[in-house]
Amino acid sequence: xxxxxxxxxxxxxxxxxxxxxCGHGIAMKGLIRAIDACGLEKNNTAIVxxxxxxxxxxxxxxxxxxxxxxxxxxxxxxxxxxxxxxxxVIVVGGDGDGTAIGGNHFIHACRRNIDMTYxxxxxxxxxxxxxxxxxxxxxxALASTTVYGNPDPTFDIxxxxxxxxxxxxxxxxxxxxxxxxKLIAEGIQHKGMAVIEVLDDCPTTYGRRNKFRSVIxxxxxxxxxxxxxxxxxxxxxxxxxxxxxTGVLFKEERPEYTEQYAKVIAKAKAKGA
Amino acid sequence: MAKKVALLQGxxxxxxxxxxxxxxxxxxxxxxxxxxxxxxLSIELPKIGGKFIQMEDEIGAMASVIGASxxxxxxxxxxxxxxxxxxxxxxxxxxxxxxxxxxxxxxxGGPSTxxxxxxxxxxxxxxxxxxxGDHAAIALVPASCQEIFSETVRAFNLAEKYRMPVQVLxxxxxxxSRERIEFPEPGDLEVxxxxxxxxxxxxxxxxxxxxxxxxxxxxxxTDYRFHVTGLNKAAxxxxxxKANLVDDEQRRQVRKVDAATDxxxxxxxxxxxxxxxxxxxxxxxxxxxYAVNEMRKEGIKVGLFRPITLxxxxxxxxxxxxxxxxxxxxxEMNLGQMVLEVERVAKGACQISFLGRVDxxxxxxxxxxxxxxxxx
Ligand SMILES: Cc1ncc(C[n+]2csc(CCOP(=O)(O)OP(=O)(O)O)c2C)c(N)n1
Ligand code: SF4
Numbered sequence: 001x002x003x004x005x006x007x008x009x010x011x012x013x014x015x016x017x018x019x020x021x022c023g024h025g026i027a028m029k030g031l032i033r034a035i036d037a038c039g040l041e042k043n044n045t046a047i048v049x050x051x052x053x054x055x056x057x058x059x060x061x062x063x064x065x066x067x068x069x070x071x072x073x074x075x076x077x078x079x080x081x082x083x084x085x086x087x088x089v090i091v092v093g094g095d096g097d098g099t100a101i102g103g104n105h106f107i108h109a110c111r112r113n114i115d116m117t118y119x120x121x122x123x124x125x126x127x128x129x130x131x132x133x134x135x136x137x138x139x140x141a142l143a144s145t146t147v148y149g150n151p152d153p154t155f156d157i158x159x160x161x162x163x164x165x166x167x168x169x170x171x172x173x174x175x176x177x178x179x180x181x182k183l184i185a186e187g188i189q190h191k192g193m194a195v196i197e198v199l200d201d202c203p204t205t206y207g208r209r210n211k212f213r214s215v216i217x218x219x220x221x222x223x224x225x226x227x228x229x230x231x232x233x234x235x236x237x238x239x240x241x242x243x244x245x246t247g248v249l250f251k252e253e254r255p256e257y258t259e260q261y262a263k264v265i266a267k268a269k270a271k272g273a
Numbered sequence: 274m275a276k277k278v279a280l281l282q283g284x285x286x287x288x289x290x291x292x293x294x295x296x297x298x299x300x301x302x303x304x305x306x307x308x309x310x311x312x313x314l315s316i317e318l319p320k321i322g323g324k325f326i327q328m329e330d331e332i333g334a335m336a337s338v339i340g341a342s343x344x345x346x347x348x349x350x351x352x353x354x355x356x357x358x359x360x361x362x363x364x365x366x367x368x369x370x371x372x373x374x375x376x377x378x379x380x381x382g383g384p385s386t387x388x389x390x391x392x393x394x395x396x397x398x399x400x401x402x403x404x405x406g407d408h409a410a411i412a413l414v415p416a417s418c419q420e421i422f423s424e425t426v427r428a429f430n431l432a433e434k435y436r437m438p439v440q441v442l443x444x445x446x447x448x449x450s451r452e453r454i455e456f457p458e459p460g461d462l463e464v465x466x467x468x469x470x471x472x473x474x475x476x477x478x479x480x481x482x483x484x485x486x487x488x489x490x491x492x493x494x495t496d497y498r499f500h501v502t503g504l505n506k507a508a509x510x511x512x513x514x515k516a517n518l519v520d521d522e523q524r525r526q527v528r529k530v531d532a533a534t535d536x537x538x539x540x541x542x543x544x545x546x547x548x549x550x551x552x553x554x555x556x557x558x559x560x561x562x563y564a565v566n567e568m569r570k571e572g573i574k575v576g577l578f579r580p581i582t583l584x585x586x587x588x589x590x591x592x593x594x595x596x597x598x599x600x601x602x603x604x605e606m607n608l609g610q611m612v613l614e615v616e617r618v619a620k621g622a623c624q625i626s627f628l629g630r631v632d633x634x635x636x637x638x639x640x641x642x643x644x645x646x647x648x649x
Binding site: 010013042043044046048051058059062063064065066067068069072075076077078079080082083084086087104105107108261264265267268269271272 | 297298300316319320322324326328329330332333336337338339340341342343344345346348362363366493494495496497498499500501502503504511512
């Protein structure tokens, strides 16, 4: 039987705002399948976002949902998780939201290794505001504010997350749709900060400008340049030039923040007694 | 039984007041002269199973308290000057999403870094107009350690009751002076918790005006699931741009404070027969009281009006005093902020004279006396 998405979607809240061909819908379906696979309880799950096209996701799904301010999703989510550690907390948002305005909150959530799953929809552009470049826009690419080609170096979100201390980091693309749910599910089950970067596309403000004739062209680029981690191990640096790795890029066990804080509480109570 | 007493700094009294009110979550970022509030709560909150988190910046701190509040916790953040400026976008978020939270602003001078250890009263307009958009504001301005304690409790009560951010502003002098404080016993001061929904989860709408101007707020992680956004929204919490719904929501959120009768709190000292009224708040009001006593000895008919609630502004009472008095002298540690409000509501009924100081020293009684004596 086909997967029943309706079970997790809010009645009457569709259609969504996303353009035809936008990768965010594929990522949302992956997230829903992951939640289903993990058997998460709706009442006990909070989905938090910032602002942007990707960040509109919480409006569509039937959980405790929190659409915050631009870039602040991880910080709001930290408050939710700290105050109620028994809840499953998932953050979603775009690359601009998470790595530009929200970069500070993102790296510190990683550093704390707080138990949340951050799914970052990386379409390499600011979609909602009409296609200005983001820290993830490839150098040289065209955006509404880089009509001469983007002079900025590009962030590698997954490397950033690993460097900042996230203990589960994975990457996939909207072309590899079935891998999205597997990686998000693994992230949800991981105790600590899990970052899943989903490379997707924005045909409206990025594709058009950067000479992708169709959504299929954009998908093809995601398909052709993705190299699974295991395959990459056998490839040379030259062969890997211009490609990106997919799959679980990093995983380690490290004390989780709310558990560490529970120890603070135990110590304080023992001292107070 | 004798009351428990202590010698406490204003900031410590604030932390104790928060605990009395039932605060279980503090999110903050250190900044002088507010830091002791965080320090005390980092020690005290875990003792009661509460949570303290030092966030990466003030914006994160404000975000964390809003997130925590949505799980049902009573939440606090404390900051000063530049920290308040950073929090403004999210203070607006707490206004529109109607999330209870208390923000302590221990005022220093400014703009920018200004004088970190010097006192100021220059954030009083920021407390009303700091964030963008139309919204209600509640700001309390205690003037002593004892009052910081009780006003912090009241701030939590108002935040919970009206589902909104409430700011407590006091200047560095009040925040850092040590004074005797008498601890109220549990039950001595009223403690209010936010109203919980009484309808079934299927029927619950977080912004349903049929419950009145302050609809009940459910908590994340209970049987109620709901959506929260900073966008204008309909009763169910989902975004709308329908003109009438946006208008209704905006007006309801302003009206809930306008119509309230338990927010305004003032103190008047010898105003009954006063020909000159000094309007002063925070530490300045303490100099003003001294000045009133001295001038009364000289037979000058002068009194003190001390707002304890600054926002909403005590319009009716000030308008009445403007009718009664020859002059109102406004003394504040800025270059003229609340004097604008006094002028606005006095509508020319009496002379308004202004005494401001921004050099990092307190306004002293002598300066106030001089100003009062200038009144013809
Ligand atoms: C404080 C603030 N600054 C700027 C904006 C405008 N803004 C809205 S969405 C957005 C960028 C969204 O890009 P991204 O996060 O990559 O998500 P996408 O829309 O591409 O999914 C910006 C700059 C805002 N809402 N708030
Ligand atoms: S503008 Fe781009 S990111 Fe936004 S919905 Fe359209 S395609 Fe998606």
